[in-house]
Amino acid sequence: MNTCSQFAEQYEAYALGALDAQERATLEAHLASGCAACARAVEEARWLVSQLAHLAPEADPPLSLRRKLLDAVRVPKPRESRSWFPAWAWAGAAALVVFAVFSLWEARRMQIQLADLTARLKIEEAQRQKLAEEKALAERTNLILSDPASKLVTLKAKGGPEVHAFCHPKLGILLYGGSVPMPASNRTYQLWLVMKDKRAKPMSAGMFRPDSSGKVMLMVPSMPGDMDSTAALAISEEPDGGSPQPTSMPIWVGALT
Numbered sequence: 659m660n661t662c663s664q665f666a667e668q669y670e671a672y673a674l675g676a677l678d679a680q681e682r683a684t685l686e687a688h689l690a691s692g693c694a695a696c697a698r699a700v701e702e703a704r705w706l707v708s709q710l711a712h713l714a715p716e717a718d719p720p721l722s723l724r725r726k727l728l729d730a731v732r733v734p735k736p737r738e739s740r741s742w743f744p745a746w747a748w749a750g751a752a753a754l755v756v757f758a759v760f761s762l763w764e765a766r767r768m769q770i771q772l773a774d775l776t777a778r779l780k781i782e783e784a785q786r787q788k789l790a791e792e793k794a795l796a797e798r799t800n801l802i803l804s805d806p807a808s809k810l811v812t813l814k815a816k817g818g819p820e821v822h823a824f825c826h827p828k829l830g831i832l833l834y835g836g837s838v839p840m841p842a843s844n845r846t847y848q849l850w851l852v853m854k855d856k857r858a859k860p861m862s863a864g865m866f867r868p869d870s871s872g873k874v875m876l877m878v879p880s881m882p883g884d885m886d887s888t889a890a891l892a893i894s895e896e897p898d899g900g901s902p903q904p905t906s907m908p909i910w911v912g913a914l915t
Contacts (some may be wrong), residue, residue, distance in 0.1 A: 662693060662695050662696050665685050665688060665696055665699075666699075668681060668685055669696075669699045669700050669702070669703040670703045670706065670707070670759055672685055672700060672703065673700060673703035673704040673706070673707045674707055674755060674759075676752075706759050706762050706763060707759065709762050795877055798829060798830075798832075798877060798879075799832055799877070801826075801829055802824050802826050802829050802830070802832045803824060803832070805826055805829065807826055807827060807828075808824045808825065808826045808829075809824070809825045809826075809885075809914060809915070810822065810823070810824055811823045811824075811825060811890075811891050811912040811913070811914050812912050813891055813892070813893060813910035813911060813912035814910065814911065814912065815909050815910045818838075818839070818909065818910070819835060819836060819837040819838060819872075820835065820910075821833065821834070821835035821838065821874060821893065821910050821912075822834055822835060823849075823891055823912065825881065825885055825888075825891075825914060826881075826885075827881060827885045827886075828880070828881075829880075830877065830878045830879045830880045830881055831849070831863060831864075831876075831877075831878035831881065831891075832876075832877055832878075833849060833866070833874065833875070833876040833877075833878070834873075834874055834875050834876075835868075835873070835874040836871075836872055836873050836874070837872040838868040838872045838873070838874045839868075839872065840867065840868055840872070841867065841895050843898075844897065844898045845895050845896065845897060845898060846865045846866070846867055846895070846896055846897070846898050846899070846900065847865065847866050847867065847893050847894070847895060847896070847909075848862060848864070848865045848893065848894055848895075848896045848900050848901065848904070849862070849863040849864050849865070849866070849876065849878070849891065849892075849893055850862060850863065850891070850892045850893070850894065850904060850908070851863055851881075851882060851883050851888045851891060852888065852889050852890040852891070852892050852911075853883065853887055853888060853889060854887055854888070854889040855887065858887075859903060860892065860903065860904060861882045861883045862882065862900065862901075862902070863878050863881075863882050863891075864876055864878050865896070865899075865900045885914070888914050889913065889914060890911055890912060890913045890914055891910075891911070891912050891914060892904075892908035892910065892911045892912075893908060893909055893910040893911075894906050894907065894908045894909060895909060
């Protein structure tokens with residue numbers, strides 16, 4: 659019984675009409691039996707042959723395919739008169755066909771490899787960017803924590819965990835805490851600067867949501883207002899995306915002394 663593996667090297671030659679009569683009959687009988695894999699392979703081979711007008715750079719073809727094509731187009735020596743198209747020219751044309759088919763296949767393979775390499779480079783670049791951001795955050799955190807100009811603010815909530823913030827007039831605010839309850843999916847926490855001037859409106863300093871364990875870490879790169887003019891920090895629960903001004907009573911409040 660014929661199996662697909664027997665015909666693996668015959669698809670391109672069949673598409674070119676280069677199989678001998680027995681091989682062609684055997685392959686066509688196999689195709690007539692309804693083998694979808696071989697039918698698909700023959701269609702791909704025919705597509706490759708149809709694309710010969712778009713030749714890729716030349717490359718060495720498989721030896722088995724080249725031998726079959728050279729044998730198929732070998733011209734017998736005429737008995738009465740010399741052919742106007744010599745046998746070596748037929749052999750050269752067959753070699754060009756082989757080169758074209760293989761080169762087109764090689765070009766498609768290289769395109770797939772290039773696309774895969776490009777995707778992997780994008781992933782690696784994203785990872786490098788993430789590491790750079792994490793490094794910058796760690797460095798800024800260390801500066802805020804170690805600088806004497808930083809002020810510690812403890813924000814307290816009624817019946818809830820405390821949240822802490824280090825405020826620096828130039829480096830910004832580092833807010834952190836643990837066991838913070840998760841707001842609803844369409845809600846977020848928003849940090850506010852409450853000004854000493856009661857006529858001034860609170861200033862937003864950023865939004866955050868705790869992680870699955872309740873941990874909070876928010877870095878505000880710069881103070882949104884003058885630290886000397888700030889009386890306290892407050893945290894309220896707001897609609898997802900934040901609000902220009904608080905829409906609910908603060909949950910956490912801490913005086914900036």
